[in-house]
Amino acid sequence: MGLIDRLLGRKAEEKAVSFDPVWLDWFGSRQSKAGVPVNWERALDVSTVFACIRVIANGVAQVPLRVMKELPDGKGGTPATEHPLYAVLNRRPNKWMTSFELRETLIFHAALTGNAFFYKNMVRGQVRELIPIDPGCVTITRSNDYSLTYTVSGIGGRSMDFPQSLIWHIRGPSWDTWRGLDAVQQAREAIGLTIATENTQAELHANGAMPSGVYSTDQKIDPEKYKQIQAWIAAQVSGANRHKPFVIDSNFKWTPQSMSGVDAQHLETRKFQTEQLCQSLGVFPQMIGHAGQAMTFASAEQVFLAHVVHTLGPWWERIQQSIDVNLLDGPEDAGYYAKFNANGLLKGAHKDRAEFYSKALGTGGSPAYMTPNEIRALEDLNPIEGGDELPKPTNVGGAPAPDKPKDGAQDPKNDEK
Template identity: 35%
Template sequence: MKIPIISKIFRSRADPKNSMWQSAYQFFFGPTSSGKMVNEKTAMQTTTVYACVRILSETIASLPLHTYKRTDRGKEKALDHPIYYLLHDEPNPEMTSFVFRETLIGHLLLWGNAYAQIIRDGRGKVMALYPLMPDKMTVHRSEAGELYYIYNKEGQEHILRNWEVLHIPGLGFDGLVGYSPIAMAKNAIGMAIATEEYGANFFNNGANPGGVLEHPGILKDPERVRKSWNSVYGGSGNAHKVAVLEEGMSFKPIGIPPEQAQFLQTRKFQLNEIARIFRIPPHMIGDLEKSSFSNIEQQSLEFVKYTLSPWLSRWEMAMKKALLSPSEKKDYFIKLNVEGLLRGDYKSRMEGYATGIQNGFLSPNDVRELEDLNTIEHGDVYAVNGNMLKLEDIGAYAKKESDTDKEGGEK
């Protein structure tokens, strides 16, 4: 099929509305084995899902994002490149870089895809980036093999070419479109919703399961008795009130007590189950049962290495692919810096800096920049301890001394 003419509305921006539309993953979302409806909105009402999405979104959004240029000595910040300011400060006049990245990573975690429209001038220079709602976007391929995107805005379809879209796909079947973690794990999330609803109803019923009011005779109006009982003893605010029964009536509770149904254990298991989906250490969402002062630091380092690093690589490569021209890709690259998350305590940092300065791979100004301090004059000197010798020099010196000893002995 031929790609239709692009609508004029996309020459400026898409102006998407945050509303539900037919999702490409509709067959994944829906009822679960627990009977609860799971989609990206109901999932976010679960505290564990909300906490996991918030942790990843805010963490990635807060990392320094720089565009670099390769040099003979390594790299330097490409402050004059057009996309440096867009990515580091303001992708568009309405958003900061933090809000833009937080929004897109939220989309990526809930829908499995993140989209942003790329606004370019007549020369192809990137002028702005605007987030697009993933549930309104579909990806297609033309007969010529070119990918293009159809965005549905208020029932009207608009076509975007591949160079007009920054697309960050998650794990997917075909490598082009990711699938939603929420949809793939809907049964686990549905069970968490069901247990939370059960707990709310349990306390709404006065922290007592349902029961039977027994009357020795025949009641003429059982509905009135039921309403009267619920109005006085229903709700958590009426728990533990003393019941007054007339006419020989008695109350017999029925149902399974929460401790027998392992209600609390089930809720706790679902917490870890959802954290496992997003690969979040339990201590970061408030579960400190198996955490201690000695292992939390290690878990935090593993969070950076095994959880954040794949997401950051996905982001960096997608931005380089979409925002840099073919000629720029060999000289420029985009990097999210995680050094701040890997910093140890003050004592450990100072000991590490001292080792670096003494061995010549750090200068005082390097250390001051790492600590967010102003540089000082003559602080770019790299020095080593004077009593250090190269191994080859040590060998030559030893050989010379040995020869001298032999000559002395012969005499």
């Protein structure tokens, strides 16, 4: 409804826009130019797609996800173990899944279809259970007031409408802001070409890597004789006779017509398609075991750091903000927020961690910014008595830095001299 209509008090006709993946499949909008229909199920059959999604899912699922309570003045936060959502996100989201499994499923749904849906089982205004919903069973309807309605098709064929307040909807990158872009749909050409290439190479090896050709003769062949020759050739080049010599007589000639696997550059094509799919899904090829060149330990560490920052980081932030907006949206949830703890994933070698912790404790004269107990928590160690205070800065040798003399007072060491 436009501004003039609102000012005049005119009522706008309610219109709805629906999104149903089944509708897209029915009209063939996911047919790739390679002639292969592409959907999320066929995409998962591609090893590169499965490896990329699994790398992202593992990175999101293995990092602790906790509900935090803001400290006074916004100076940090502490785990809010008393909040009902804490156990749902951190331990048991429903009766049959763990937190790891739920987040793993979330990434598989959102990264492939652009949308992940969970039913919020509410008890007294608090989320006590999250029930995953197959994205293919959900139709989204948006009204003119921008409210969303989710129609979910059940196992028994029945459909139910749910308001936006009862569905936790995690969207991937979006164009229209209310539904995520289907990653498989957007990358269907790269996925379709990969599937077609795999099928071609599989057929080549199924025939013993023997190309087809022309079996010719100057003699005239009637239709019945043609069928007999065709059956005889098939018997000679298939099954147990696949790699045996092909014997011909009666002045017949065999002329190969197809390129070999090397000439067709199947390996190079498949390597390039692997890189294309990694680009589409936002994963560095090295993270799925595809290294274009040899890596040193230093370069491997940088690739892993880049994976954490550029691949996992956006997914962590996307999920955190979605939880804050959709699961911690009640008045009693003020001051609570969701947080991934990625410290365990960023652990380096023992030497690197020791140097980092030494500087954090103030070694070298710089001010300390971590307490011993905070460092012990990062190493999964229990706190110690007196470990909650920031230590005083120390010199490189480890001795405490001398106190600054008061104005007008002499350094005791100079007095001794």
